[in-house]
Amino acid sequence: MTAMAFDYSEPQSIAEGIALAGRFGPAASFIAGGTDLVIQMRRKSRQPSHVISLQALDELKQIERDGDIVTLGALLTHKQLEDYFAAEPAMLGLIESARVIGGHQVRNAGTIGGNICNASPAADLLPQLLTLGAEVELAGPAGRRWLKLSDFLLGPGRTARAQDELLTRVRFAMPGKGGATAFIKAGRRRAMEISLISVAVRIAGAGASDCGQVAIAIGAAAPVAFRASEAEALLHGQPRDAALLKRAGEVAAAQATPLSDVRASADYRRRLIAALVPRAVMACLERLAP
Incomplete structure (x- = not known):
């Protein structure tokens, strides 16, 4: 294999990193955990001539909490995400999505910022973050x-x-x-496998017998992970009825635009969505505190 040749910088501040990216232009790439970029460089799908490491930027490794609002630094690893929310039952869905990203080595190195910026339609964190109404900060x-x-x-x-x-x-x-969250990933293996389909659900304000406000997001079924808005509207404030949940799965599947590839056909992916949406919603409802 031909060795990869590139220049390397390790800025000591965010401002310095931004300045380097501006100086070297499209030839430069930021690197955090490297679990995506290094593979892309080896496959020659990306060949930056200048790599800018973010590892010295401790500001990007912090967690801030203001009531129910959580702000996560982009350099937090998937394992740190798991550990931080371990004592938060309502965040089990986000933990479930982090746990299926690669193996232990990847979760200890890969970062949430890298997972987001890679923008894979099948990225495991994105559906659950979408259900939470997440925002990202750009500097x-x-x-x-x-x-x-x-x-x-x-x-x-x-x-x-x-x-x-x-x-x-x-x-x-x-x-x-x-409120509660839940995440289900369909693949040939539980982890270290690209999702065939993933479904994330967040429920808020549910009563003893109603669904409350339901947010549903689907991964690996469109050019980007997306909110299944029509299925959400169908369930909003409605009784917890099995037939209605089944209908919501069918509506979510109809909103998807999956591709056929060597791993699964578009029709099979739609069938997975129709089956997994009711399952994920029910898992979420069962997690609600009595």
């Missing part, structure tokens, strides 16, 4: 700005991040009283 030469995650994701491998901007933080509101 660039003109300052900092917040974007809804749904507006940040533009297509496979495409985001609203400018070349000289750095994704710095992710924030969202945790489910409050009467």
Whole structure:
């Protein structure tokens, strides 16, 4: 295998990192955990001539909490995400999505910012973050700005991040009283496998017998992970009825635009959505505190 040749910088501040990205332009790439970029470089799908490491930027490894609002630094690893929310039953869905990203080595190195910026339609974190209404912060030469995650994701491998901007933080509101989350991934294996389909659900404000406010997001079924808005509206405030849940799965499947490939046909992926949406919603309802 031909050795990869590139220059390497390790900025000591966010401002320095942004300046380096502006100086070297499209030839430069940021690197965090490297679990995506290194593979892409080996496959020659990306060949930056300058790699800018973010590992010295401790500011991007912090967690802030203000009531139910959580702000996560982009350099937090998937394992750190699991550990932080381990004592939060309402966040079990996010833990479930982090646990199926690669193996232990990947989860200890890969970062949440990298998973988001890679913008894979099958990225495991994205559906659950979408159900939580997550926003991302971008820092660039003109300052900092917040974007809804749904507006940040533009297509496979495409985001609203400018070349000289750095994704710095992710924030969202945790489910409050009467709230829970759940995540289900369909693949040939539980982990170290690209999702055939993934389904994330967040419930808020549910009563003793109603569904409350339901957010449903689907991964690996469109150019970007997306909210199944029509299925959400169908369930909003409705009784916990099995037939209604089944109908919501069918509606979510109809909203999807999956591709056929060597791993599964588009029809099979739609069938998975129809089956997994009711299962994920029910799992979420069963997790609600009595």
